[in-house]
Amino acid sequence: MAHLLGGENLTVSFATRTVLDGITIGLEEGDRIGMVGRNGDGKSTLMRLLAMRASPDSGRVTKRSEVNTGYLDQSDVLDGDLTVGEAIVGDKADYEWAANPQIREVMGGLVSDVDWHANVHALSGGQKRRVALAKLLIEDHDVIMLDEPTNHLDVEGVAWLSRHLKTRWRANQGAFLVVTHDRWFLDEVCNRTWEIHDGIVDPFDGGYASYVLARAERDRSASVVESKRQQLVKKELAWLRRGAPARTAKPKFRIEAANALIADVPEPRDSMALSKMATARLGKDVLDLENVSLDFLGGDAGQKLFDNITLRLAPGERLGLVGVNGAGKTTLLKLLNGEIEPSSGKVKRGKTVVTAVLTQEVKELDDVADLRVIEVIEREKRSFNVGGKEFTAGQLVEQLGFTNQKQWTQVKDLSGGERRRLQLLRLLVGEPNVLMLDEPTNDLDTDTLAAVEDVLDGWPGTLVVVSHDRYLLERVTDHQMALLGDGKIRGLPGGVDQYLELRESALAGSTITGGGNPVTGASGSSTPAAEGPSEAQKRDARKAKNRIDRQLGKLKQQEDKIHAQMTAGAGDAGKFDELAGLNKKLLDLAGERETLEVEWLDALEVLGE
Template identity: 40%
Template sequence: MNYLSAENLTKTYGDRTLFRNVNFGINRGDKVAIVGANGSGKTTLLSVLAGALPPDDGLVSVRKDISVGYLDQQPALNEALSVMEEVLSGESVQLEAVRAYEKALNSGDAVALERAMAQMEKLEAWDYESQLRQMLGELGIHDVDQSVSTLSGGQRKRVALARVLIQNPDLLILDEPTNHLDLEAIEYLEGYLNTNNGTLLMVSHDRYFLDAVCNQIVELDGGQLYSYKGNYAYFLEKKAERQEMQAAELEKDRNLFRRELEWMRRQPKARGTKAKYREDAFGELQEKVSGKGKGGELELNLRTARLGSKILEVENLSKRYGEKVLLDHFTYTFKRLDRVGLIGKNGMGKTTLLEMITGQTRPDSGKIATGGTVRFGYYTQSEISIPENQRVIDVVQDVAEVMKLASGETVTASQLLHHFLFDRQKQYDYVAKLSGGEKRRLQLLLVLVQNPNFLILDEPTNDLDITTLNVLEEFLLNFPGCILIVTHDRYFMDRLVDHVFVLEGEGKVRDYPGNYTDYREWRDKQPRVTKVQPSAPNAGRSTNQNAAPVVTQAKAPEVKKRLSFKEQREYETLETEIAELEQRKAELTELLNTGGHHEQLTAWANEIGQLDALITTKSDRWLELAEYA
């Protein structure tokens, strides 16, 4: 069954055509990923297919009886709502029933309340709130009452993702869904999409994610689409075959072009009309061979400064914010050619540790001693401030007009930009015209041309295309200095690191020998702790078979936490408070069963709803504290 089809799509920005006359279709059950180089138009194509952006020409058709959920790269959220309210604002019949039920509770309209409860029963929507809480927790959002206006950019993306997922649409369209997720959240999303029977269309650069989730890869290359039935590994194999065939065909075209060029040069200026067809064919051939095979190769073999015997010593480093301990007496001495991956949930302090090492943040205690020959190259998550009205080549020349390679040769700023896949036309574009991925690629270049010998990379894979990632990996494998990496790209980390620092919480850091997959395999062999979910209101009702599936992954045991005095007092009083609330709820339920006048019934029903919410909230907190009591 065809869900979406596109015919003869064309989209142009200024004098640049992103794609022309492309056709595309997706059927029920397909899980399709669009891949391609930065600036090739992947996000634009996805926006056109999702109906968020009109094409210049062509038509997109979506089956009328299906629902579509779309996650933009920069989703718009309502600043006035809480996290839970924002997630509930999505579109689905179950969510609409939940909203109608809450509205009826607040209005005191007994008739509307009865009708809303019947609809909730019919749609089996009673478990939606508990599903939402669990999904948000897996994605790293635990305070559901927090205002959207206080969220960071990454938190906003995760809330928007939960809002789309809980709708359980027939067709799910996601633009870079793994950006801003930590490794555990990515694995949760991977499991969710694998167990969901819906249809998926997405853009992603996460190679493990693509390989695990997708059954079809579509590449946008040179304004055209190339489709491959299979996962990412199959795509790589078939793409290599296509490129070999194209290379052979291009060589034939070039040989023919040379012969035709000689013929054109031999002809007198007043050629007869009989050769007009040959002139036209020559023009087509010239267009065919020009512009092909000219893509720059990202050969990052810049010279690095020599490292001395003393590199970096971290001794008894501690850092906390309020009651949250990020580091507790962390000690490590970096050695020559150390390649370390930094792992931990969002908010555990990965970026804070990097900022302390580079001197941007002061520790609470402990010391950091840096060797005299160390030159840090720090690639941060946030984009560096580059004037939008400055040309790309001027940005690089402001740092260095000529750079030395490891071989001793020199390259100009223009040559280096070409290696970074900026052709001559792109080099003279203003920064404002660059795509997100192109800006990140320029930022990476500016870090590397400063001749560092200790690279600190904080999420370097965000917004970089797969081609850039592959060659960046090759450069880093041969980098003659130290590397410290924070990344959610498991493939990238597996290729580059030889041990990992795992931030386990409460300031504890585990130094595990091996890459991320090695650590994960070890972690999965440890005794598992099953998470107990609190009972939701109306938990005795039947489960919605059509609701979005929620995947629960067992977590490795964390270091035993001890409750503070304040938390211990809270834990002791919660049990009594919950019992009192349950008792009051039982009394009200009995009153409802005995009957009464209209206003009393409405008031009792309204109070029961409020009690249910309180019981759930306090039960969640009691279970959280009980793990450490």
């Protein structure tokens, strides 16, 4: 694979802290790289260096002369006085760009509902983000760098972006580098992961799931016992192994290694115990919406945001809410919390219910801006019971990532992610029994998200989560419901995948003209439903399945042999080169196995098994 760009001995320091210390790293054609690490560890800094938007204190960035790089910054860089159309395509006439199918696909996927003639400064934060992303993606780049591209995108937008990036180039062409806290997205689009920590970069093969396993194996084999961090990693592995069926289609050698590592990890949640504990605190009645309708706030009479909906929350229930922007997810939380009254219908509230809402803003901390983190928590209580365990205020604060030094930082000096963590922690220590979280993943890194999920696993009350983060929804909620913008609320037995199918069906065949956008969708002609596979196709699929089963068995024997050789030579420093060669063979076999397993799943689909 051809080298595209890279950095040599990159060092960056801020005040007395070295963020990057002599980093040498590069991108090659075919690389699909996700960067993970704690907030402030240098992910965005490294991306800006590689994009040549910033200069290192020492070292250099080089790239091939013909390589074209596109970069999406976290901040808003669009000219607010331009119209949406001008911001995306400049002064080109419609016919000049509308003939390009890739541009039409980007327009339809990101800005179909945005007014083409509106000024950029009049858009919401999410719309500005999508316009900036569309501007970048319609351009022809060899390398794309995206800093938090999923911010402000809903579940549907994240799914579209993942499909676009997977099909934008051929397998061994182009490259992208992405920083995001969306772990589903990382697993879906990345074939490599860079972990930025302590001034260095550790590269791993695979997406987020492979990275979690490899990181745990690295720490264990090197005897680096970071007990709290390791426990979080193991809980993540337990979730990855026990989670959605799609995730269990990983190569079997990874699953076997994960099973050995997580054998002593308990289930993420003891649903029966949590339900009993929650019932004791809540009673049988929690919050019910009965035949509730609500007019659009400030809208004309007769325009309904909710139309005769019924929702009943049980003690200990864990509900995830997804939906299109503007469908009323945040408003639904306000109804449940009693902040607004319905136009008709009833909102019933149990006598013992104590609610708490994590909003998308962090203004709730303004009244404690001059206090230190530990002081904010100790004002509520000095000891807490979480999941049957007693924690001091200091221990609880530390569990959510506030080190001893950070505990004595004033609230006004905290970063966005740290304020978000403190906001959640402050709600939890108030001991609510109904917790509602509105986009809780904003500004949090992947390690902190794992810590938050760990705390929520042991929390016994009723939980309602609004989020575009599929991983979080599957991780901390037991079922999901959807708001599709038609005034109704629907159950999703099939989870987020079912929601995306419903949205795709709703949009199929429709003209994409939202807000005056000149892009149009597919024609209204209908196509007959595809017939099932023929008997000949089924016979071929059955033969393919049997062949692949035999090949997978042979691969397993080869892998076991290599594992035995690596174990035998593990303690011999003189066999480093030999071990490296064995590891490369193991990775090659893993790639071959993954290809075979995809073929195996395709054969099963034809057979209907």
